[in-house]
């Protein structure tokens with residue numbers, strides 16, 4: 183059997199970024215507002231710093247305004263909630279992103295629920311979670327949807343075309359990835375199974391999957407023998423492991439070399455789902471701005 187086709191998330195994200203940039207230019211040219219994205223980072227986690235920096239930089243590259251709020255690790259929950267309230271009230275801010283994870287002394291749920299749902303470009307507010315949870319098959323995604331899951335569904339639709347009737351198995355039940363991916367694939371008429379640490383005979387369940395989405399946070403957890411020949415495998419994992427040279431490299435939650443020999447399609451790590459996260463954030467920010475301007479929903 184030929185090796186799996188690579189799903190090139192980096193290339194797809196590049197195209198999406200271009201389309202969002204064109205959408206921003208068109209909005210402004212027609213007298214609409216300049217989209218504004220506020221990022222909020224609490225603490226100094228090096229990976230979070232990189233992600234937040236790249237979000238602000240890309241927003242500016244695409245013609246948006248970027249407002250960066252860097253708060254010290256010892257910021258109190260009340261102080262963070264005050265920043266969110268100020269951003270909710272600011273008409274130049276169309277999208278608010280609080281980078282996760284937050285320090286342990288802050289209640290994440292309390293912060294996410296404080297964000298105006300119309301500015302919730304991460305799609306984590308319970309109102310937006312509920313919208314996704316109750317969406318009809320094929321209905322437009324005219325509200326913010328979590329960025330990584332949105333990226334996963336865009337990549338799958340681009341690679342496979344119609345997903346209707348396919349068996350999708352999701353490994354991992356997080357609010358950030360597993361559950362919203364399940365809702366998006368249900369909307370696309372897949373038959374969806376969510377698996378987790380207590381699932382019995384996980385390899386056998388995975389072998390039923392035409393689409394296997396893995397977001398479990400464990401290095402090379404899914405082996406080649408768990409994959410149905412020809413399946414589409416989407417690896418959401420980003421694990422940094424040490425190299426013998428004393429450096430580090432990124433690997434996913436799927437044993438990539440093994441998967442490549444069995445699957446029909448596979449996403450690499452890096453360069454698969456990761457780049458879609460930031461591109462989809464820009465997409466969500468453009469859409470949030472169009473909604474505030476009273477413009478109809480158009481997928482770009």
Ligand SMILES: Nc1nc2c(c(=O)[nH]1)N[C@@H](CN(C=O)c1ccc(C(=O)N[C@@H](CCC(=O)O)C(=O)O)cc1)CN2
Pocket residue numbers: 233279280281282283304329330420432451452453454455456457458459460
């Ligand atoms: N508020 C949020 N917090 C977090 C989110 C999120 O969507 N909203 N997701 C992740 C982190 N994240 C963005 O915030 C993110 C993760 C990975 C990538 C990415 O491009 N990864 C590259 C590799 C990058 C590297 O070399 O380290 C890839 O996979 O190719 C972008 C954004 C948690 N927090």
